[in-house]
Amino acid sequence: MKISKETVVEKKGYRLHILPSKKYKTISIVAKLKAPMKREGITERALLPSVLQKATQQLPNVRTLQSALENLYGTGFSSDGSKKGENHVLSFRMEVVNEVYLKNQEPILENALQIFSDVLFDPKVENGAFDESIVAREKQTLEQKIKSIKDDKMSYANMRLIDHMCKDEPYALHVHGYLEDFEQITAQSLYEYYQAMINRDLLDVYISGDVDQTEIEKLADQYFTREFSENADDHKHSELTGSIEAKEIVEEDDVNQGKLHIGYRTNIKFGDPDYYALQVFNGIYGGFPSSKLFMNVREKHSLAYYAASRFESHKGLLLVFSGVDPKDYDQAKSIILEQMKAMESGDFTDDQVEDSKEQVINQLQETMDNANGLIEVLYHQTLSGKDIPAEELIENIRNVKKEDVIKVAEKIQLDTIYFLTSQEGGE
Template sequence: MIELNEEQIDKKGYKLHIVNSKKFKTVHITAKFRCLLKRETVTKRALLPFVLQQGTKRYTTSNAFRRALDDLYGAVLSMDGTKKGEQHILTARMTIANQNYLSDQHNILTDGLNLFKEALFAPNVINNRFDPKVVEREKQTLKQKIAAIVDDKMHYANMRMIDEMCKEEPYHLHVHGYPDDLERITAEELYSYYQSVISEDPLDLYVLGDFESIDIKKLIGNLFDRDLSKHLDLDISSETPVVNEVKDIIEEQELQQGKLHFGYRTHTKYADKDYPALQVFNAIFGGFPSSKLFINVREKNSLAYYAASRFESHKGLLFVFSGIAPTDYDRAKAIILEQMEAMREGQFTEAQIDEAKRLIINQYKETLDDPFGMTEVLYNQQLADSSRSVSEFIDAVESVNHQAIVQMANKIELDTTYFLTAKGGQSNA
């Protein structure tokens, strides 16, 4: 059985997570800064990773910065932003060769850690601002990314559904920001916001690799120490709204394929005891190609180009996605709702439960075969204040029974349906 050998150390201004693993011949460094989702900061925070990757104080251009990475045996560095529940997570990742597997005696890991630190804490700044040309260029890059989301109608439909479903909750905020806010951001303003991030945000630093002959604690030392200007207490225990009435939203655009999406409240989050039951429920309902949604909506009735479900484990939401002909709205909606009703009535077999468990455990093990997947599993535990080990999670999934899945199905509430359809409700084909 795979177990994650993690040691947590409270350092000055951050938490260090050392994950000793002989599984990989590379070292993987991940820094995660978090804050609450807020409209006034979400676009600046979305822009930051784009700007920070364009150079540092020492390597002032993106070309020079990339050459410095190449010189470290082709080290790779990336940054992005995501949301988990109502928190906006900024992540920086670096992959670097492990010194143990190189003939070069030069300490590449020390150089890698220093470059990673520089990318985070010593960006290219002139006169208390980022390079205005870089900021303007990266604003255009982010603007194009936001536009691409609008063009991806499946992604757009889910975004719009969350807009409506979570209208009064921070979770509705777009993690890539808003074009109108983007236009107004200056190089000075972005640098000022960056300073608040590195001096206030809770930071978790993960180093993962084979450290048997490397004193990783000594190498890190006080390299990433921070003097926090204030301690942010991130209270994320927001109340789940009561669903008094299902919201039905229909929006029309020039398109050929309709997007029918459903948003449910699961009332179950990552650390909850019945979270494994949610996993098995979703696997049978819509999580895999053998699920009820795929078989009954797509295969048997030929109503959908795709039909699937997934859940958000830090917010307690379940989403159903389907792509249908605009004229099939009523029939597709009825059959999708029937699948949820079938789950509530326990219309699934022991063979389906066993297959669902096998698929979940295989997928989980595949995640742990990836170093950054491993880090995500550990960070999810950190965010949820959960200490469920790999074996405990697998055992919990294995122990989910028919009754627990039925109880989960009856706990889940439909909140919103959203249909993105062709103008006039007919296909433009």
Template sequence: MNELQESYARAGGLHVHLLKTDKYKTNTLMLMVKAPLEKETVAKRALLANVLQNSTAKSPTRSDLRNRLDDLYGATLATDVQKKGEQHIITIRLDVANEEFLSDSTPLFEKGLSLLAEVLLEPKVSGNKFDEAVVKSEKRSLLERIESLYDDKMRYSSLRVTEEMCKDEPFGLSVYGTREQVEQLSAEELYRYYEQMLHSDRIDLFVLGEKGDPSLMSTVEDTFSKLATYQKEAKTDSVPASIPSPEVKEAREVIEKQDVKQGKLNIGFRAYTTYGDPDYVAMQVMNGLFGGFSHSKLFINVREKESLAYYAASRFESHKGLLIVMSGIEFTNYEKAVTIIKEQLEEMKNGRFTDKELEQTRAMLKNQLLETADVPRGQIEVMYHNIVSNHERTLEKWLAEIDAITKEQVVAAANKVVLDTIYFLKGEEQA
């Protein structure tokens, strides 16, 4: 496998990562803006991501900005927010065609880079506040997204179990904030926070594609020179991805009633293992065997053999050290489903899985990782794990670690897992 070569430097107030490859017909530019996940700022950051992609000072309407993207041979611009552990990340991504494949000599990349800098550094403002109409429009969009989480009961229950587990930890916060927080934000307050963000956040720029060459550094420095004046105050020291998980004194049961036709049973465990720990990959493999794939214990025993669940799976939160089981069940199957899910974890702790199952899990994990890294955004996300965790793990090393995991290591990882919270969303008529 050819390992992607990275060139890194500080330029224009940015941490710049240049990743040269001729694999794609586009150049992908991603700004990753990182700060601690906090109750006071979570809604501001979510709304800010929306506002920045709406317009700029030079393109004051959404249609103006879209027209400029169209002029760049259909370049795409998107923003998003996500949490990695207890870090809140604003992502601004621009994909632009590689002009090497075009008949004319338009400097698409340089224009795309300038537009990306403009989106970050030259938003549409009026005095010392964002444009009122833009903020009002994007607040409405964000509120609709928050409402959609409530309407999608599978996603809602996943959010609720982490809220209950981590109610005294930042990880319990929704990545979008609450409806009340969003509604209370003003254009002035949001602009003040935006300026604070430019001064204090760590900002990484990834350039992946034919243009990801070290010679690009001077161009980046010139294009983002305005940011350098802000970033003199930025804290560039290492910030932990999460606070350590507390010891579980006693598992909790939370039952919520709504007008639903299918019960949502989500069970949260503390894994006490995160991306930077020596046994991280062993925990990944353990989760794969437990509930991560179609041959896992949860899928085979809870869904297939016992027919207790419409779906049954688990996911591992890499930067927080949580293992979450998700299932959809009939209301009357609650006690039996909880019992069998607990039994599957005990099977893992006692090493009751075959060498063939372990080998299959290794293969599927590697394939999943390679599929993720096969697209530009996925490749960048894989590399960004290192920045969030302050732990260096290349894709090549990651794959080798998966291959080397033994049954004993998987069993040891399973024995670290502790039940924290059982969350069940059931129908009101079953109260």
């Protein structure tokens, strides 16, 4: 599989990634602002994407901003915040029609970049504060989002697992923020946080589509250049050292179905030599419908409503999720732990290794077939400092052998068993 070659250029205050491709009739622009996860300011940071995309100085309300985007042939714009390892990443995405496909040759891309730049660098501000009505509305929306996590018991159990597993590590911080912070956040304090963020965060800008590199560089410089004062100490990460003592936690709540979630430390991160074998391992263990967890916990013993696993590439975690009847807790837990032992002892076939490799590769190709998916894959590389061409990623997965998967299983350490159960039930 051949994908467009990424050109990375260090610029004043940002890093530009150009991905020329004739495959799409649109141009995708993605800006990523990265800072370390910190408790202080985390709720302000969670609020910012939605506040920024509501109004700029030139387009001072939701209606005028939306109308300007609509006038650019329905240009789409979205933003969100996410946790990548111990980084808090804010993403701003725009998809704009490529003007080469239009008869009248308007400067669509430049106009779109102007709006994009204004959202990031020139938001609506009055007397040193954001628009109070916008901030109040977005606080309300975020508050509802945080409260709704408690209602989605699977998400809630996962959050509680991480709370216990990564206690005292930045990774345990909640990416959507904390309800107790809302009272002290004002339109002015949020703007002060924004000013510090926009001057200190690492900024990566990705532009993908049928574009001319020289022209794109010129436009990007015009709209993304900024004064930047990075603090290098900000970008260090905690490392867990020493042996792990596995813990088991049972919590009660009003649930119809028990949530048994288990956290392991993989001791493997994106870019490590064992990373490709970890992807194959996860496919066999719990990543696909043909996996050991699905077949043994759900199909064979009918103990779980769902049973699956996924791994976190930048923190080195493997997380198992299952929904079980509280009375089946001990049996389900035993079977899940047995599947890990089976992986360590090589109790899987070469055919399973080959099937998992094919599924991992298909998933990767599907992701990279889409401009935003490709940008996410490339941003993983930026975060890890490892630049690996797409062809090499796929080749490395193809080269995984059964013994590589066993080696990965031997590295994985059980950290936390977490069970969320109904109030009258339990172990």
